[in-house]
Amino acid sequence: GDSVTQMEGPVTLSEEAFLTINCTYTATGYPSLFWYVQYPGEGLQLLLKATKADDKGSNKGFEATYRKETTSFHLEKGSVQVSDSAVYFCALTTNTNAGKSTFGDGTTLTVKP
Amino acid sequence: DVKVTQSSRYLVKRTGEKVFLECVQDMDHENMFWYRQDPGLGLRLIYFSYDVKMKEKGDIPEGYSVSREKKERFSLILESASTNQTSMYLCASSLVQGAGSDTQYFGPGTRLTVL
Numbered sequence: 001g002d003s004v005t006q007m008e009g010p011v012t013l014s015e016e017a018f019l020t021i022n023c024t025y026t027a028t029g030y031p032s033l034f035w036y037v038q039y040p041g042e043g044l045q046l047l048l049k050a051t052k053a054d055d056k057g058s059n060k061g062f063e064a065t066y067r068k069e070t071t072s073f074h075l076e077k078g079s080v081q082v083s084d085s086a087v088y089f090c091a092l093t094t095n096t097n098a099g100k101s102t103f104g105d106g107t108t109l110t111v112k113p
Numbered sequence: 114d115v116k117v118t119q120s121s122r123y124l125v126k127r128t129g130e131k132v133f134l135e136c137v138q139d140m141d142h143e144n145m146f147w148y149r150q151d152p153g154l155g156l157r158l159i160y161f162s163y164d165v166k167m168k169e170k171g172d173i174p175e176g177y178s179v180s181r182e183k184k185e186r187f188s189l190i191l192e193s194a195s196t197n198q199t200s201m202y203l204c205a206s207s208l209v210q211g212a213g214s215d216t217q218y219f220g221p222g223t224r225l226t227v228l
Contacts, residue, residue, distance in 0.1 A: 034216070043117070043203055043219030044156075089156070091217075099144045099163060099207055099215055100171075105155035 002027045002097065006090050006104035013080055013111050021075040021088055021107050023064075029094030033057075033066050033073040034101070038087040047075075047088070080111045116140070117220040119204050125226045132191040134223050136204030143209065145187035146217065147171075147179065150201040162187055194227045201225075 007022040025031060032051040036044040048057030053068035062077045073090060090104040120135035138145065147159040148171075158171030160179040168179050176198060180188045187206075191198055202223045207215035 032215075036217075036219075041221075043221045044205075044217075045219065046216050049216065093215055099209070100146075100158065100161055101215075101217055103156045105153075 002031070002092060002094060002102040004090050004092055004102050004104040006088075006107050008105075008107070010108040010110060013109070015082055015111055015113050016079045017111075019075070019077040019080045019084075019109070021090075021109070023073045023075065023090035023104060025071050025073065025090075025092050025102075027071075027092055027094050027102075029096035031092040031094045033064070034091040034093070035062070035064055035073070035075050036089040036091060036103075038089065038106070040086070044089060080109070082111045082113055085109055085111050117204060117206055117218050119202075119220040119223050121223050122221060123224050123226075125228065126191075126194050127228055128195060130191075130194050130227075132194045132225070132227075134189040134191075134202055134204075134225070136187045136189070136206075136220055137185055138187075138206040138218070139185065140206070140208070140218070141184065142206035142218070143184075144207040144215065145181065146205040146207075147177075147187065147189045148203045148205065149173070150203055150222070156203065159189065194225075196227050199225060199227045 034049045035047040037047045038044045048059040050057040050066035056065045087106045117138045148156045161169045162181045178190045204220040205217040
């Protein structure tokens with residue numbers, strides 16, 4: 001079946017530091033890849049996505065590139081802010097899974113001033 | 114913007130009670146989902162619905178049932194609540210069945226405590 005493996009957390013960074021959260025996947029079909037973010041006390045919301053190999057998703061200074069050869073979709077941001085403190089989930093959907101998504105376990109990021 | 118609303122943010126119930134969690138989406142989405150989120154366990158799919166009156170079990174359906182009588186509303190039912198069902202419950206919806214690139218839109222969550 002499908003699976004998503006995320007870098008374990010928690011991750012603690014100082015403001016303006018560089019962020020990488022690793023995500024690798026296995027999928028039986030051709031996946032679309034997503035990063036969702038969950039701010040404290042809220043539900044998940046889409047951060048960015050990529051639907052085919054070599055696509056780069058970007059939003060709010062975050063980026064991730066769909067790497068089919070390494071089955072990865074690592075999340076990066078050049079300079080994090082305190083307001084980026086949240087839980088980040090990597091996820092995939094495939095055209096063989098009837099609209100369901102497979103989620104990673106989530107990585108908690110804390111950014112300190 | 115897509116809006117997914119859940120009937121309660123916080124709920125406290127007693128063991129053995131029947132509990133209803135309601136979810137409503139306003140964007141005519143076909144798919145709707147119920148997840149529970151527990152520390153260290155990530156998101157786990159309880160039930161999934163791809164159309165009115167259609168449902169499919171997720172990874173952890175035991176102790177739960179669902180109802181979808183109208184396209185915009187998806188209810189999660191705990192027939193007899195137990196303490197191990199204390200959790201955060203998240204509802205989500207997505208637009209097109211089987212397209213493979215569907216974004217899921219989440220509600221704010223219901224934190225249920227069963228005493």
